[in-house]
Amino acid sequence: MAFEDIPHLPTAKQLLQSALTRGRKKAASISKRKMDTPLTLTRKKERERIIAIHQDIAERLKSLPKHFPDLDTLNEFYRELLANDFSLDEYRQRLARAQNTPRAIAAIRDSVRGKIEAAQSPEDVKDATKRFIGRVSGAVERIDSDLKWLEDVRRKLRTYPKLKELFTVCIAGFPNVGKTTLLKALTGASAEINEYAFTTKSLNLGYKQINARKVQFIDTPGTLNREHMNEIEKQAHLALKYVADVIVYVYDHTESYPLADQHALREALEEHGKPIIHYLSKEDIIPEDVFADFKKEMNGLSREDLVSAINEFVRQRN
Ligand SMILES: Nc1nc2c(ncn2[C@@H]2O[C@H](COP(=O)(O)OP(=O)(O)OP(=O)(O)O)[C@@H](O)[C@H]2O)c(=O)[nH]1
Ligand SMILES: [Mg+2]
Known part of the structure; x- marks a missing residue:
């Protein structure tokens, strides 16, 4: 477009x-x-x-x-x-x-x-x-x-995000959990990362070649307000609804948002009927056993496993 x-x-x-x-x-x-x-x-x-x-x-x-x-x-x-x-x-x-x-x-x-x-x-x-x-x-x-x-x-x-018609992964989750950091690590996209919540104020886009196919990544702002969505929240909502082929849901076990709330938001995202990959961020600073439990109970993935999981979805689509 x-x-x-x-x-x-x-x-x-x-x-x-x-x-x-x-x-x-x-x-x-x-x-x-x-x-x-x-x-x-x-x-x-x-x-x-x-x-x-x-x-x-x-x-x-x-x-x-x-x-x-x-x-x-x-x-x-x-x-x-x-x-x-x-x-x-x-x-x-x-x-x-x-x-x-x-x-x-x-x-x-x-x-x-x-x-x-x-x-x-x-x-x-x-x-x-x-x-x-x-x-x-x-x-x-x-x-x-x-x-x-x-x-x-x-x-x-001209102000709308410039999306491409590609296999698309949407990164979602609570504010400050590390969504933009993940986008950057995966695609090298330049986008603002900060230690405070609501850093991302527009959809950040990144691209990565996965299995000979260009994949689009959309980093969404922490979508918390479902009643009165602002412009960016609306864009994120529509991207999840219409554009996403797969959703990567970012969990953060370090602090901030109660896990129950993080689960609730993930469940709300299930309404879109898209496959959801559970990803645990900040692996480097959380205790090993917490990470191991997450892997087991939530079928959660580390960054290493993430790309191959996405690859599998891309392959199924081909
Ligand atoms: N140690 C560590 N810190 C991380 C990791 N991922 C993110 N952070 C830190 O967490 C904070 C938030 O990261 P962002 O990537 O901006 O988080 P976000 O989910 O995009 O935040 P919003 O855009 O505000 O919703 C920053 O201070 C990051 O440096 C990680 O894997 N390890
Ligand atoms: Mg962000």
Whole structure:
């Protein structure tokens, strides 16, 4: 999903200015031929002007559906994020309106063209062009709010995590348990690690080649608030729901959060119906027997065993 490639949208005023400039240049480029009378020369210039005006607007607006995501094929992760920020119906309507404007302007151009051909004086030809520009201005101004709205969408889309369509492992768990540290150890991704909770404020992504296949890792922020999720918690929730093929649930036996709570969050994650690997962090600072018990009782894995466990899921998928 290359949301960052969506071109900036002009305002109605900019769209019109650019088209008029192009029309003016085009008209100026038509030079008088020997046989031309003032009337035939004016006709030629105005004909070319209105064609250029339409073309300029069409070029800017017709590519919109190519750049803006098609809701029918958009990954559910992004569709739900978008639906959370904007009305999808409104999105469809506004996009369609902007996209259909060139067709409306082409119809105006064609009707004005007849008037240009029929005009009997250079003044009448220029009058026809003036009326054309008036009607085009109206059509463009009518989509001014659509363009502004779509520009807001474009800016928002750029802030969404740039996920790839790959086998995906989501790393989840309580705050401060070592999720980002694990991501970094596995993939070398650069991301902020701190000794305090809620360090991760956006989805951190990392990639690792596992068994000749590129695997995507998503480090989610500690998802604690399930009632009123903030933007990042929502992204994490949607990644777990729609993107994850496997969840690595990070347990921390050192301090902080009671184990019962850590179990409860893991159980809540089972709602997604994804395989969950139990991983125990901070192996280096917890007593050996605690680690051994975790391994036995929870079918828990150390970092060493983790990659081969993920590898097994990747292999099954192939
Ligand atoms: N000794 C030791 N410390 C660790 C290990 N993993 C993480 N830590 C420490 O635990 C703290 C939290 O690590 P993070 O990786 O930021 O934890 P997180 O789960 O991503 O935290 P949030 O993003 O806030 O949810 C940091 O001080 C890390 O250095 C580990 O395996 N061993
Ligand atoms: Mg983190």
